[in-house]
Amino acid sequence: MAGSQPPHALQALWWPLRSALASAWPRRGDAQMQRMRRAAGGGEGDMHADAAERMYGALYLSHIRALAGGRSGLRILDVGCQSGRLAVPLAAEGHKVTALDLSPDWLALCRRHALEQGVALRTVEGAAEDAAALLAAQRFDLVICTELLYALEDPCRTLRVLRGLLDDRGLLVTSHRTRHYMLLTLARFQRWDDLAVVAGAEEGRVLGGQHYGWHEADTLHRMYARCGLQIEQMHGIGCLSGVGVDGLAAVLDAATLREDLPRLQALEQAVAHRYPDAARYRLVIAHPV
Ligand SMILES: C[S@@+](CC[C@H](N)C(=O)[O-])C[C@H]1O[C@@H](n2cnc3c(N)ncnc32)[C@H](O)[C@@H]1O
Structure with missing residues (x-):
């Protein structure tokens, strides 16, 4: 805007100052985007302790219990x-x-939560890609x-490695980001370049160059078939609370969330059943072929 130009004598000082201010003052949404990036590496926070994450967890668990x-x-x-x-x-x-x-830090916290609840589980440190070597001849249900x-x-x-760890009648339970979640979240934070990438492809580099996938249901069917797996069920996880980085935690205080949790969970299940493409994640249940 012409009205915001400083007088000529100050211009030599103004432009360096302006660019220093611009880089020191993050764009709207940058902090949230950093949190979203960290979440991909599990750096967002303790998902066992966070009220909103626990609700998504409960949704996953209801499908796993059914299996x-x-x-x-x-x-x-x-x-x-x-x-x-x-x-x-x-x-x-009662499962093994x-x-x-x-x-190792997340594993230590996992062991601590198990101890707090008086339950036993085994932890293994390593990459999913190396799971076959780490777990040798073990097989899982x-x-x-x-x-x-x-x-x-x-x-x-990774899917091929995990397939190899399944027992004969074993099942694989995974989840993938939906395009809907990516588009709405990026629009909310005005990340127009990233949004164009998400609109035009099913994977790519967004959020400062990090690789992400947001595959559609038919692509997942083909991908799993290439890995020797057949998808037998898909379910939406988190429709109502799926728009935004912090989910429900951003709009409800923890006390309200705790109080409303059973009702929200029932609503989430009903809505995600009807509109799985509009969920935050697409839960996939697959068996080896
Ligand atoms: C967003 S958290 C997922 C949490 C958990 N699966 C759940 O649904 O509650 C991602 C986790 O994957 C771990 N991770 C990232 N890359 C990995 C890899 N290549 N192999 C094994 N774990 C990995 C991170 O350390 C982090 O704990």
């Missing part, structure tokens, strides 16, 4: 377990849980890998 069909003592591997949001409750329900993660594959450059490589 267990009342059985206990299942051999379960949770890959990218973070602080044990899924691993700890599953161990508490192995929790694997790249980060359920292999879970939620909220991790979308951040990997070659999810198929």
Whole structure:
């Protein structure tokens, strides 16, 4: 704007000052985007302790319980377990849980949460891609890998490794980001360049060059088939609270969230059942072929 130009004599000082201010003052949404980037590496916060994350966890767990069909003592591997949001409750329900993660810090927190609840689980430090070597000849009834594959450059490589760890009748439980979630979140934070990438492809470098995937249902069917897996179920996870980095935690205080949790959870299930493409994540249940 012409009116905001400083007088000529000050211009030599003004432009360096203006660019210093611009770089010191983050663009609107940058802080949230940093949190979103960190979340891909599990750096967002303790997902076992966070009220909103626990609600998403409860949604995943309801599908996993349906697969267990009342059985206990299942051999379960949770890959990218973070602080044990899924691993700890599953161990508490009597399953034999192995929790694997790249980060020793998250594994330590996972063990702490297990200890607090008086449950036993085994932790293994390492990359999902190396799980076959790390777990040698072990086989599992359920292999879970939620909220991790979308951040990997070659999810198929990891899917093949995880497939190899399944027992004959074993099932793989994963989740992928939806395009809807990516588009709305990026629009909310005015990341127009990133938004154009998401609108035009199903994976790419966004959020400062980080690789992300946001695959559609038919692409996932093809991808899993290439990895020797057949998808038998897909479900939406987090429709109502899926728009935004912080989900429900951003709009409701923790006390309200706790109070409303059962009702919200029921609503989430009903809405995600009807509109799975509009969810934050697409839960996939697959078996080897
Ligand atoms: C967003 S958290 C997922 C949490 C958990 N799966 C859940 O749904 O509650 C991602 C986790 O994956 C871990 N991770 C990232 N890359 C990994 C890799 N290549 N192999 C194993 N774990 C990885 C991170 O350390 C982090 O704990």
